[in-house]
Amino acid sequence: MARVATTRRVAISTISAWLVGFLIFFPILWMVLTSFKTELEAFAVPPSFLFFHWTTENYATVQERSDYVHHAINSIIIAGGSTLIALLIAIPAAWSMAFAPTKRTKDVLLWMLSTKMMPSVGVLVPIYLIWRDFGLLDSRIGLVIILCLGNLPIVIWMLFTYFKEIPKDILEAARMDGATISRELIYVLTPMAVPGLASTLLLNLILAWNEAFWTLNLSTLQAAPLTVFIASYSSPEGLFWAKLSAASTLAIAPILVLGWFSQRQLVRGLTFGAVK
């Protein structure tokens, strides 16, 4: 009797897991499917799920009309650059707060997070003016700076929680062994924090890759990443669902592949310290 109940429970949870997974995945699937439809079929009611006229013409048009490679390179530079700079700043910051906390450490952490509570649009005008005066509009470096600043609080918070899990004794042992602070960071702390660092890096990369507010507002052509490339298909002549989907599929493909290959590392990092 008990065994039947257990089997049924396993079956139910398996089915619900698949269901939830499918629900989350569905928009992406729909986007990929739509990208292979003609514009007419793309907004047909009722929509056809699989039995439509499959075509790759959207991809050809998208490539013809705008330069995918140019935008992809911009995305790589902006997401990668902002992530690397954020890590370079965040590692020492998180280190000092995790291992040499003061009375105000908690306040500092909360203050940093509070900057994320304000909607970005609230500072759009001042940022735009500053970027204009410094000649940073539509430049990759300008986008790297703004995305780095925007994600820095999250990066510091994540690293801070990972670093807190590392026993203080080991760092003290390194200090007794004659390591200076920089060597302690390079040889002892960083290698021990690799899972945490990797998941922070990945998450930040994804956030920066998909960031649309600042990239749309601060770039036009030169520095425009893939988000701008996608957005260009929703204006001004009207919506082109199939082409928009094709552009979106192309835009998320690199990060999807990266996420797929690093999912083990990502899960390990996100559940770090939860299980001994």
Added chain:
Amino acid sequence: MGQITLQDVQKSFGPVHIIKGADLDIANGSFVVFVGPSGCGKTTLLRLIAGLEDVSGGKILIDGKNVVDVPPAKRGLSMVFQSYALYPHMSVRGNIAFGLKMAGLAKQEINRKVEAAAATLNLTPYLDRKPRELSGGQRQRVAIGRAIVREPKAFLFDEPLSNLDAALRVQMRLEVTRLQKQLGTTAIYVTHDQVEAMTMADKIVVLNGGKIEQYGTPIELYEKPANLFVAGFIGSPKMNFISGDAAGQHGASTIGVRPEHLKIASNGQGWPGTIAVAEHLGSDTFLYVDAGPIGTLTARHVGELGLASGDRVSLSPDPGRIHRFDDKGSALRN
């Protein structure tokens, strides 16, 4: 060289005074043990010497040079931690070599020294393993190897054996003592275990409530404890304390007699009492005797004694071995 001198060293965390002025002179090559109950400040004092904590006042001299502003890396000391604190991502070789690498030694030199240290500690077969693949005793050895390979001015041990099982602890105790004598390097060893303190130390520092109660050789502490605290802390089983009339007869407010200095007779002179519990270890017999107004006394007899609980005995102290204390708890000397 490794002479360490503390001059009025103080440490407070906010309003809490952990170390209330410690003066100490540790001779080069000696093995000094800090012992005391938990929270007495012994680990803090060690960490102050290591440089892992900053002093709030006073001076720490290593070979005559004040090091209070010198970072731990530059003090020339090495430390063995209670948790071993091995680098989990490095092999045993990497762990032992780390300090030498930081000192910028040549690769060949590092290899030679690491292999010599590993041979001394029977770690040669494990050099390429990671710490998680080692047993507790082996990890402890790696931690010691990491400390000795740097040829420091002094070793600092922070309760290094407390995570080992009893048999291994006795074995490692011997090994650490032997190693220290062989190397002739100054060692400071923190423990709460008075047996470790008595067996390993050239000199013992007894700490209580952030103050040094007494500093002396194990036998000095045993034979001439400076006060009630030291008398009660050193020796196992604990010293018997008797106050009231029995103490007054000796001109003291409290007298102390060690269990091994009580003569056990079935009748006759001394304090009469009834055995509450008798422990037979074969080599020793411990009696816990209910001695009426005197209180409960512990007596130790070497060898087996055919007595059981409920038997009447009388206990008489060895007159030359009675410790006398005044009403403040300080020892009275003749």
